[in-house]
Amino acid sequence: MTGTTHASTPGAFATAMRRAISLSTLGPSWGINPRVGCVLLDVNGAVLAEGWHRGAGTAHAEVDALSQLPPSAARGATAVVTLEPCNHTGRTGPCSEALLRAGIGRLVYGVRDPGPASSGGAERLANAGVDVIGGVSADEVSESIHAWLTAERLRRPFVTIKWASSLDGRIAAADGSSRWITGDPARHDVHERRAAVDAIVAGTGTVLADDPSLTARRPDGSLAEHQPVPVIIGERPVPDDAAVRRGPVPALVYPDRDLPTVLTDLFERGIRSVFVEGGPTLASAFLAAGLWDEILTYTAPVLIGGPRLAVTDIGVGTLTDAPRLTVHDVRRLGDDVLFITRPKGR
Template identity: 65%
Template sequence: MAVTEAERRAMTRALELAANGPRGVNPQVGAVILSSDGETMAEGWHRGAGTPHAEVDALSKLAPGAARGATAVVTLEPCNHTGRTGPCALALIDAGITRVVYALDDPGAVSGGGADRLRAAGVDVESGEQADAAHTLIDGWLTAQRLGRPHVTVKWAQSLDGRAAASDGSSQWITGPAARADVHRRRAESDAIVVGTGTVLADDPALTARDGDALLPHQPTPVVIGSRVTPADAALRRHPNSPLFYDTRDLHAVLADLHSRGVQRVFVEGGPTLASAFVASGLVDRVLAYVAPVLLGGDRLALTDLGIPSIDRALRLEIDEWVPLGPDLLAIAHPATATDSPTEGAD
């Protein structure tokens, strides 16, 4: 049975509801219960670890038996395991739901499989509706499930000839206002913003996400990597969120600790040395390269040595999107050879 127009509208609404939930060890999920004639009966979303999942939250707003014959529209495949809460697939079956439409499969080895359980119980199941939008919403959680670490975006701004700064070290501003505003918006979509001590000492960045002079509602936690001491009066020490400091070059260890703190999306903009370290370590899921129509020359490249000895060993990227930003151009890309390995799903 094809997805109906009412179900498509319900999925759009479910994605909006999902965004209300917090990012953390659990995914953001939204659910809408539709009557047999396509009318919305109840809505729900997941409010964090240990709270009812979106499907159960929506069902809880209905009288016993009211969901019989109804359709559940959910942004993620209903889970199939018992953790701090029970399996959502079983809750839907017990409630008498006869059709489920969901966007994305659950990648968890334990939590996945809800669709099969529903079908085995005679429930009609349709998957893939607005999958791209659902993936964008929870890409950080999906990466954490597959790789056991946060989703990492590395950003840099460069001249047309690949330089991040002029020969005297000055770099403000290579790009124009539209590109800088885009950076701040993307900062606000992240959980942590990562720089090296070199950037802190050279630029004294505030590491906030701003709209002009105003702080945006969501602020990423500042993360500083390196052995040099951050001055007591550094701007980032006045950040709304307490900074995290890592005196190590072990990026895997840093990401593991951030993952344990519930960080899903990491935004790296700490200069050529740190950006290159993440790339060389194979820890990059997305690249944001802001290219300005200026020429600088010199040796201050946007990336340093990546340990690539010849052209046949080059790190190939796939372009997701080219975004014009005033006179500048943003390239959004991901590594073409990225590999994933499944881990167990969260509760």
Template identity: 60%
Template sequence: MTDTAHRASDTAIEAAMRRALEIAARGPAVGENPQVGCVLLDARGEQVAEGWHRGTGTPHAEVDALSRVVDSSGLTAVVTLEPCNHTGRTGPCADALIAAGVARVVYAVADPGELAGGGAERLREAGVEVTHGVLADEAEDLLHPWLTSVRFGRPFVTVKWASTLDGRAAAADGTSQWITGAAARQRVHEQRAAHDAIAVGTGTVLADDPSLTARGDGGELLPHQPVPVVFGERPVPADARLRQHPAGLLELGHRDLDRALAELHGRGIRRLYVEGGPTLASAFIQAGLVDEYLVYLAPLLLGGPKTAIDSLGIETMRDARALRIHRIETLGDDLLLVARPAKEA
């Protein structure tokens, strides 16, 4: 262990955590594992190695960083998430840090998982100095979908819709292509690829015959494809385009949202993208199961009854669902509003 009088300064620690967050974002946003980054510092606060998690079955960030140094004794490990304390496809990161002789571990947010949590306690028991909470807000934001999924035992639910400025999703004759422009539509494909699964109702499947693939600017399939999940009791037609989806097709055979989310979580789905029309979106909203809203607004006016969201059972202003705007993007002539429930503010 190093002499605590000669260790990385708070400034060096914070800079290392910012770097750890930056490289953590290189890892895949989908799958059961979180995006994690790790930076190793010497006693002078100089970086000697870094690592990040590249996906299921690959070394965790701490192990990746440790593999890049010959002698890690006395170093400080700066990690975006509390080192894990369980054996899955890989061994516990807490034990790897202890075996490597790391003197101090600094992490941003605690691991809320019942199996993986407890790494900090394990490190302290072994005599490793542990500090937590450095840049916790930034780490919470990066890991928000994964942390939400772990804390609630269900997928992080994103509801998306596109509408005119007056909230219409289609014209009176039912036409809706295209409300938004090419830049907004491409952003939707990128968001599909950032989720494990994409949800629609049987009504949308029968009416629109969507493909629900994630595609690039040239129409090519993106490397990751979300699994299409169909809510409802009616079967998907044999000739539906969803039958040809590269990620397969999951038909739930029911519309019980709580049951469905439990089933999806059990299948390893941690991020669910709900894109299946007003009925399904409104059901998720009314049930209080939406973690993030992606609302595309086009500078158009249509009027009429074809609203983007159906009735939510709200009859008075005091019962309105309060949201907070998390981010706003300009996409050509369109806007993307990213909002989350106000209770998370």
């Protein structure tokens, strides 16, 4: 007997999917693996067990949930999973096979796995006679793992460009002073986001001028539990005693400005998200090349004037050439405002 695959969104499973999404956020946002949550329901719709993925090398969400049940307790159950179960062997075995061994009767998932090697779990289960329903709460699931999905589909890290500027778009005064344009709440938000990505990227100009550590810190100044990899791009040498070389994670240095090659290498190293904080020259290079997925603009209610703009030439000769952005979110951080924008129409 062969199971069936549906693309509907039954309301009966939406509540369980929302719970699975919430569980997925308990896992790390960085690393090669996505955040995934799983809820197992009995034949009456009651929750049997829950699970989530805790990072590379640990049990996947489906296996984590199954591990909480005695043998045969999941037979005939419904597995509600945010991402299509994997169908390959990596550090752990395929979740599709684990679900089949447990005897589940139905799989409900949010979005398909875009990985060329790991996808196919839904088809594997359907071919084995399991009822498969896909696309449940797909928009919500996609947003919860937006960066990872984008990286997997584009085969490069998700690129976030960040700058802090005055209301008139300046990142520093005429004398170069820029500390601090924004207030404490905005700076704390930046560090929380740094601690949620794989790498921070800066140009050699910024490293030589500002000597940043490129670390993620808590409000008390201590290092956050997860530290991103510092990535330095540029031809000028970085001194051995630079702060970025004294940090908790060894820096990766790319002595050129071939951004596509840099991103490809980072992806192959398992880096799925990068935070570009390298000043206007590097930010403009990413923008001009179209190698960006999100912009964080921390705007302070102050006027500076002068030539030190957040972005330089990005190849826009006329207004019709200007890239249009979609405002994804706007947040008030003390006296400052954070605009989160993404490419329009992607």
